[in-house]
Amino acid sequence: MNEVDTFRAEARQWLEANCPRSMRAPIRTDEDMVWGGSRVRFSSEDQRVWFERMRDRGWFVPGWPTAYGGGGLGPREQRALEQEMRSLGCRQPQYNLGIWMLGPVLLEFGTEAQKLEHLVPMARGEVRxxxxxxxxxxxxxxxxxxxxxxxxxxxxxxxxxxxxxxxxxxxxxxxxxxxxxxxxxxxxxxxxxxxxxxxxxxxxxxxxxxxxxxxxxxxxxxxxxxxxxxxxxxxxQGWGVAKRLLEHERAAMAKFTEGGAPTLDALAIASPYLAAAGPAWRDRLAAALMDQQAFSLTSRRLHEMALAREDVSALGAIMKLVQTEQEVAKYELLQQLMGQQGLALEGEGFTADELAVCRLWLYSKSYTIAGGSSEVQLNIIARRVLGLPT
Ligand SMILES: Cc1cc2nc3c(=O)[nH]c(=O)nc-3n(C[C@H](O)[C@H](O)[C@H](O)COP(=O)(O)OP(=O)(O)OC[C@H]3O[C@@H](n4cnc5c(N)ncnc54)[C@H](O)[C@@H]3O)c2cc1C
The missing domain is CATH 2.40.110.10 (Butyryl-CoA Dehydrogenase, subunit A, domain 2)
Structure with missing residues (x-):
């Protein structure tokens, strides 16, 4: 066994022993997400335990140096850990804009004093x-x-x-x-x-x-x-720092379909409606699910390229655009299939999932604006990916 395989086996063993069962289910609601910070709140004991164990291991940020509170893992170990977490269905133990966006920018542009002052508490989930x-x-x-x-x-x-x-x-x-x-x-x-x-x-x-x-x-x-x-x-000199931070923001948003944000099992919700619907509906749903799968595989490929230190900064605009627009399309398709059952935010006679469809549809629209609107992403793609004149 090589070093990465040994690490992978140890990591899996550790995750199996330390990730509580309830933390291995998909994120369904906001309460499933733990936001770090001085006012951190847990909705269950399992959430607290998972948060603390991952924090103490430095695995909120496995790839950051240990001197700044990270796990000190190399790119290949980091990838192995992510794969093991995904295969066990482990939830993200902590959410924090600092870790997604500011941290990488501090690692690149910060002085040693700034890194020590801000990265360490960020990596411990103490500052939001x-x-x-x-x-x-x-x-x-x-x-x-x-x-x-x-x-x-x-x-x-x-x-x-x-x-x-x-x-x-x-x-x-x-x-x-x-x-x-x-x-x-x-x-x-x-x-x-x-x-x-x-x-x-x-x-x-x-x-x-x-x-x-x-x-x-x-x-x-x-x-x-x-x-x-x-x-x-x-x-x-802030504009250069901000542009880099926005690249990290787009990358973070493009990862939402990897289980990072509340989502629904579209197929499970659609199934009872599909029985009464014509084959055209099944085709549309199958096409949407295939698009989603293609996106997920492309996203993983880009992630691997990034871990291999290839420059994927401009491609993030494509991923952000496609991911957020796909989410809107998914919920709109579900709503069309469900008819008025897909339009309620509250009320009797609806399942929890049916009520969530409308809420998540509204949310999905906001993600096409946050972090730079879809039109702005198209401008970035035209300029930086396709090299078109502006
Ligand atoms: C969910 C959510 C969370 C957010 N969180 C934060 C946050 O934490 N911090 C923060 O600072 N901001 C945040 N924002 C703000 C967000 O960054 C802005 O809403 C976004 O950049 C668009 O700016 P605007 O709302 O002023 O719209 P405008 O810039 O006024 O755009 C209006 C419309 O014009 C289009 N448009 C504008 N310029 C062009 C162009 N050059 N070419 C083509 N079309 C164009 C846009 O696509 C849009 O459709 C958040 C927004 C959302 C929706």
């Missing part, structure tokens, strides 16, 4: 991060952002507003884009800064949605002091 990029007039055109940061001694003083900040009311820290040079060309006057959400002058206002719930916030900065040492990648 939110993303402060979008502003009321800076969404797709992100470089138009206006939130200003002015140097004052050892600090920057931040004034302005962010919007659509997912889970901003639950986060401990924010990574944000701020304008540090109002006179430079718009991409060149931007810095990437980390802001402690408990700093005086930060106020967070949840945005109530039609569902009555709130996933997003507006975040206001009123002369908020953020130490200059919290700038990542250098003053006025």
């Amino acid at each position: 991060w939110c993303q402060g990029f979008s502003e009321p007039n800076a969404g797709s055109d992100l470089a138009s952002l206006k939130t200003a940061a002015v140097r004052d001694g050892e600090d920057f003083v931040v004034t302005g507003q962010k919007i659509w900040t997912s889970q901003g009311d639950k986060a401990d820290w924010m990574y944000a884009l701020v304008r540090t040079d109002p006179h430079a060309k718009k991409q060149q006057g931007i810095s990437f800064i980390l802001i402690d959400m408990t700093t005086p002058g930060v106020s967070v206002r949840p945005i109530e949605l039609i569902s009555g719930r709130s996933e997003f916030c507006q975040v206001f900065f009123d002369a908020v002091r953020a130490p200059a040492r919290q700038i990542i990648g250098g003053v006025n």
Whole structure:
């Protein structure tokens, strides 16, 4: 047995012994997901146990160096661990924007002090991060952002507003884009800064949605002091850092079908309806499932290429576009098949799965906007993958 096979066998044994049975089922609801941070909440004892065991092993981030709280695994061991977790159906033990997006950027652009200060608590699930990029007039055109940061001694003083900040009311820290040079060309006057959400002058206002719930916030900065040492990648160098972070965001979103987000077994839900439907419906569903399978295999191929240190950064836009649009198409197909049973958000006479179809359909639409809209992904693909003139 070579070293990777030995590691694989040990990892499988460890997972079998340490991953509670209930943590080996697909994610169905938000309660199935544990978001790390100072206010971490568990909906079951098994969730807590799984979280703590994986944390102590450094396997929230198996590929990060042990000095920063990771598992210190090489690409081949990391791949073996992921394969074993997938084959046993183990859930992600922790969700955190920090780990998906900020962490890789800190590893690339951060100073040693910044890495030690932020990566270690992130890798232990102790700090929850939110993303402060979008502003009321800076969404797709992100470089138009206006939130200003002015140097004052050892600090920057931040004034302005962010919007659509997912889970901003639950986060401990924010990574944000701020304008540090109002006179430079718009991409060149931007810095990437980390802001402690408990700093005086930060106020967070949840945005109530039609569902009555709130996933997003507006975040206001009123002369908020953020130490200059919290700038990542250098003053006025934030655009390059942000572009890299968005690549990691697209990659994270494209992995949702790998069991990372609440989903439904489309075939199981469709089955009772299919019996009464004509063969054309079976064809449509089969085509959708084949597309999904093709996407899943392509996604794994890209993942392997990334582990082999190949540059797949531009391809992430294709994966993000296809994954999110496929999810919308899947739920719309289910709804057409189910008729009015697929349109309810609440009420009597529906199974839990039937009610979930409508909710997840609405969610799926939002994912075609978050992390850059589908139209923006098409622009990136045209420019960076196809090399078309702009
Ligand atoms: C679920 C969700 C979570 C989010 N979480 C966060 C978060 O945590 N932090 C954060 O900072 N932001 C977050 N956002 C905001 C998100 O990044 C923006 O909504 C997105 O970038 C689009 O910006 P916008 O809403 O201002 O739309 P606009 O940029 O105003 O776009 C409006 C429409 O015009 C189209 N359009 C714009 N420019 C072009 C172009 N050049 N070519 C073709 N079409 C174009 C768009 O595709 C869209 O259809 C989130 C959004 C969603 C839906």
